[in-house]
Amino acid sequence: MLPRHSLPLKEGRFTPSYPRSKVRARPKSIILRIARFIVAAVAGWLVISFLLPTSPASDAKSSNSVTDGFWKIWPTNIKTVELSGHDPRDGNPIVENPAGLQENVNATTNDQGSPQSIENTDRTNSKSLDPNFFDAALDHLLSTIPDEIYIRELLRPLTVTGEERLHELGLRTRAYKRFFEAWENVHLVDNDNHTYVRDDVIPYIRNKFSEPTFSEALHKYESYRQFLTKFTTLLFPWPSPYFADHMTLHVSSRYGGRGIVTTAGNDHAPFLLAAIPSFRLLGCNLPVEVMYLGDDDLSEEFRTRLEAIPGVTTRDLSAMVNDKGWRLKGWAGKPFAMLFSSFREVLFIDADSLFFVSPESLFDDPEYVRTGALFFRDRNIIPESKKEWLQKVLPKPISKSVRQSRMWTGESAHVQESGVVVVDKWKHFVALLLVCRMNGPDRDGDGANNVGTYDMVYGDKETFWIGWELAGDTSYAFHQGPAGVMGIAQTSDSPNSTKERPTLTSNAEIAVASVHDTSLTICAPQLLHLDREKRPLWFNGWLYENKFARTRVLGRFEMFMEEPSESSDSAWEMKESNLCCLSNSATNHFTKQEFEWLGELIEMAKTVNN
Structure with missing residues (x-):
């Protein structure tokens, strides 16, 4: 619902406790008073207009204010990207600040019907539709375009390998996150539990800026777009062409709710035929997406049997991921399955994992509610210190969580077990992109000059928390149970x-x-x-x-x-x-x-x- 404009309350007005005496005014006296008032008002307005300095926003055309221009183009030039219904448990509106950074201000488990959730949602919708706020986001974007030297450095091909490569990926991913968020703040609009993408930015710039400055502003906007497209293609190219761009991928699950994601081929499908019904018996009725890698991975017979279970859908992950130059396989499919699932809040469960209680209860874990990313610890086995390796890989400063980890202290090189991973993708989108890269094109070495991720850590399991740290996203937690x-x-x-x-x-x-x-x-x-x-x-x-x-x-x-x-x-x-x-x-x-x-x-x- 678009914000409504209303007149402010008139303070100090009240009904007198005594009757007013009726005074009969002379007609000529009344006319003179009105005339004097009008003359005084006009004179005051002229004086104020002459004395006040022109604001920085005076680039706008005099015939149209920024607000007027916004409302003229707003109703007709917004396209819907995601129209699914709102998950009643999804109470995480985005509040974008004038600095252009996204900030999630509501706990992930707020009930949508609660007063706090409704208040936050209404406030967010009004703010994202506020023309002044949009101006701030646009001004921030136009002011953050990197210079030529910085662009050249960020777009330079990655030629290093091993620890240096991971370190460089971490630095560039952190930069990418800032540019990507600034872009989304301009183009994404959240209204009535739907997310829209603005395609009227150029007409808006034309309305906002005067003739002398319009061309410069437009060139900045298009330069930013070109730079971000190249940067995205360099770092995370595999969602294309299934998704037109990463913003579309991000918003595709904005209101996707919660669900279980798993991966299975013919060898593990029988496990799921027992595991999923066991979840139902425990009271978990979350929808389930079973990801597989083509017909040779999971047969049509198994897909039919799995989809006969209520709430289960099978999806071909190989049709979504562009793995040109490398091959998606095995353990590496886990983060990709999470990223491409239709759910916002993903509960990934290995096909050979079983529960004593409803898996859905993990969404209520205090650490998940606090961070939006819940991991589980591996066995504390085989003491080994990887402190020096972590110092080479992670950008400075290194977080307290890393300095307290087993890898750092030498207790064990095994920190995480990835049989169950719980992630709010909306909050941790860029970190998950980096984890996918670590399990994708950078996964394997060649045994000679190139060192892959799996040459440095065992499989996919350590890539989650390390990927979060590389991306500068320290909002994650390990489950407190032993x-x-x-x-x-x-x-x-x-x-x-x-x-x-x-x-x-x-x-x-x-x-x-x-x-x-x-x-x-x-x-x-x-x-x-x-x-x-x-x-x-x-x-x-x-x-x-x-x-x-x-x-x-x-x-x-x-x-x-x-x-x-x-x-x-x-x-x-x-x-x-x-x-x-x-x-x-x-x-x-x-x-x-x-x-x-x-x-x-x-x-x-x-x-x-x-």
């Missing part, structure tokens, strides 16, 4: 020596007291993540004793063990086939409800066992 393992407890001197079931107490509805033994070990491929109360939340690695074995056997899960809070070199031991053994002085039993749920998951897995 990691662990689940399976059957063994004595450490004789692995697999006992298969006896533990005795559950009659009061198994509540967490059973820990069983203490200095030599207990649990070996399993599954990595278990606990919630803040240290109860099972989700795990990856599916339900097999070894999912890589030719003959797959479903595992037995009788208890779980939490990773020691203090780093211990001997806590974890890595064995063949991704089998990890954790030793601790305490194990915990599942509650009766958790134990029964594991039984249901195993039965569901049997029905789709491949």
Whole structure:
């Protein structure tokens, strides 16, 4: 709804408590008073006009004010880019400040119907439609065009490799973010829960500037557009031609709500045929998009079976990503699947990951609400310091989060586990673009002169938090729950020596007291993540004793063990086939409800066992 103009309230007016006496004025006296008032008003206006200096905005044509010009062209020259309905939980309007930077001022979980959400939305809509605000955004854009030397440096081909390449990408991505946000502030309009792209900027410039200055302003605008197009093509070219430009990609999911995204080929599709129904049983009814890489990756038969599950859609990611000169494959597809999904708030879940509670609850995690990006920690395994590497890669100053990370302190080179990632794409769009690049054209080295991202870190998992840091986006958090393992407890001197079931107490509805033994070990491929109360939340690695074995056997899960809070070199031991053994002085039993749920998951897995 366009802003309405209203007269200000007249203060100091009230109904007198006593009746006014009627005074009969003479007609001639009244006429003289009116005439004197008119003459005084005209004279005052002429004096003020003569004395006041001309404002900087006097470049505008005298016949039309900036505001008048805006309202003349506003109704007819805006095109709709995204017309989907507003997610009731999406309460994050953009407030753009006069400096041209975007600022998100509302928590991601505000209820759209709440007074605070409605107030913020109304205020944002009015502000984005405010001609004076648009002028400020346009003036900022025209004043931030880099000079020739800076443009030459930013558009210089990337010829370095390894750590230097990542460092250079970080610097340029930070610059790109500023230019991209300034461009969006001029062209994006948020109104009535829809996002529009202005295509009337040039006519507006013609209206705003006088003849002597119009050409200069237009040339600046077109130079900015040309520069940003070249900069985008250099850094992040793969969305084209599926999306006309990155602004279109960004707004395509502005009101896309929340949803689950996963990737799967023929080998992992059977996992999803059990995992997605299990999410539904836990009360999670979020829509699901299953991304795949062409017909050879996921067969039509599996696509049909998956789409038979309510709320599930399969999408061919290979048709969206332009991977000319490199090949999108494997783990690398995760960030691309998130970026190209139709959801604004993405809950990415690996096909072999399962939950004890509704996955949707992660959107309510306090750290996600605060930052809009929630990651999970990997096992604290294999001590290794990568402090020197981080110092080479990350632009200065290096954040406190990095200086407290395991890589920096030497506890482990494994920080993040990417089986589950929760991201608000609207808030972290540019950071996600950089993560895609790290998993795309810069992913692989050639074994000789070129060093790729995967030559420096293990797979995609570390690229998320490092990509955020490279982009200068430190608004992310790691889940506060500890990691662990689940399976059957063994004595450490004789692995697999006992298969006896533990005795559950009659009061198994509540967490059973820990069983203490200095030599207990649990070996399993599954990595278990606990919630803040240290109860099972989700795990990856599916339900097999070894999912890589030719003959797959479903595992037995009788208890779980939490990773020691203090780093211990001997806590974890890595064995063949991704089998990890954790030793601790305490194990915990599942509650009766958790134990029964594991039984249901195993039965569901049997029905789709491949």
